[in-house]
Amino acid sequence: MEPIFCTIVPPHVLDKLARNEDQALAEPARRTLERDAALRTRRRLETVSAIGPVPAGAPSDQPARTVYDAKHRTDLPGRKVRAEGDKTAKDLTVNRAYDGLGATFELYLKAYNRHSIDDSGLPLLASVHYDESYNNAFWNGEQMVFGDGDGEIFNDFTISVDVIGHELTHGVTFHTANLEYFGQSGALNESLSDVFGSLVKQYALQQTADQADWLIGAGLLAPRVTGVALRSMKAPGTAYDDDVLGKDPQPATMDHYVRTGRDNGGVHINSGIPNHVFYLVAESLGGFAWERAGQIWYDTLTGGELSTTADFAAFAALTAASARARYGDGEEYQSVLKAWSQVGVATNGGAAELPHQTPAPEGAQPPVHG
Template identity: 65%
Template structure:
């Protein structure tokens, strides 16, 4: 597998999409309005900082080297957890390091365990050492801002808010949310998909897919046993909803007076054309999310073993264009399925899943690498 050194991304990738916070910012309840507005302001600040960093950095610095692994021992994630103390400065004082005992801070301990579970998944399922494949140390900051309603990957570390306590719980509460954000790091170091339009929706979808797989892996669940939800633990009691998103049934995760109704489409028939949210990256990601869930469920067993392996092959294979759209990704996954497994049930499950969500993958290549430099022969249904 090629080593890919990413250019710094100018895009802010938070788990809570703008439309949810904007809806909360119009709440009749002042405390919810204020928490949402502060969160939107912090998101705008971090978005601007990432853009400035990308403009100033001509080439990314090499990642800090992880300590060497002793012969015969398993790689460790090299975690460090910091506490922002409800300020917006990063990273904040370190409060827990790799191998140290739990501390009297549930957020810090959950972040520590979530980083470890995500590291264990990528290593155990695909032999990948951390988000960059080279053992990049994992850094996280908890207690960021005041009642901050988001969590994000800023290109080098994880950041978690405490939530407003009324609609959103602490953002370390959900393993799949932690894994979702770290998966943005994996995408950054591999395909580095542009965070706009369909390539941006694929970027978000890949984080949802691997976020769900990390939770399934940690729980030992099969595709049939999984809930296929993202952020089920984030919604506070009294919120009318089950999660932030559903891979199994996009558009059904919540319907709440303060949050609005889940707007994700499940098929291309409902594709949202908008200039907001970088072209609807958090909306249209429901379409590839559903395709993955359909393929994984059709194949059965542990979803990371075949469906997940196919998606991982495409993400890390070095042939996917940064501007790939749904058709290109569908063709790439079908090609990857055929290359790894032949034209058996895996190949059929992938093609049928994409067809069900409105994307037909017509594959005329013999390997994933044949897709490099050419538009894949895929068409819409």
């Protein structure tokens, strides 16, 4: 196994933030330290097949949302501040989280007839105001967690609805293909969260593929940062280029695939490649991206053929097979083949055919150059 955390440091790792002398950047840290932030997370991410229990009767077409306020501490979930059907709260962050959960539930239900994360009406939980000046949002295996950002580099992580869709899609992936969060399967896991996160936003705004911005985290970077978002599916590597933050490190093609042990093997970096493939397919097909392009990706994610350790090539072959299974040999299938080819990932000529598709052998590597 490749050693972790001691191999190649990606070129973008410039430690610029750490060297910054600007007190305004360091200032958010000068706060009272918390002493009693005992962790109560009940479950860790585990790479096991997890199909939730199916309750009796058909799941509801209505979400079951609950938003909690962590009150700048790290105990989860925190105090309940808005449950399903409650009136609008005074706290805009709470309302954005609640609405974002609703928008995500809506996309999955209306576009794919999926009832929540587990397709059985699982309640949607989110905690906001996690920790102090916390520059992150994550999925802890049970719920979404949002920091407020420090206001210097990041704004409130509930600002972008695609971030909320991204986190909840980690839950969908956990309940379906359960892609291992490392290396290429991890980058696919990340990419699926970006794809459906972006589709949540596009569906909410009723945007066609050519109208969408294809950005992840638009509005998340504070005003002083030079950049438009955290990632761009349309043009990976162009989302930001900033004195403090460095440059967006995402590749768009396999020629620039980044080999690293950090970030779980570069899951947030190499996701740019499958992200761009989805954009290319959606752009080529036109219209609403959640319809045909999204359906092909959804079928691939939930079809039961995707291995937990799938690499890009295995995923590519399955998207081609999914396109053909649903739409035949027409433009959908051809668009998928062409898009993967454009980024340098082989699809075996789309020879795979569902439902007889078998995953690529363990350790199979796509072509990597440079």
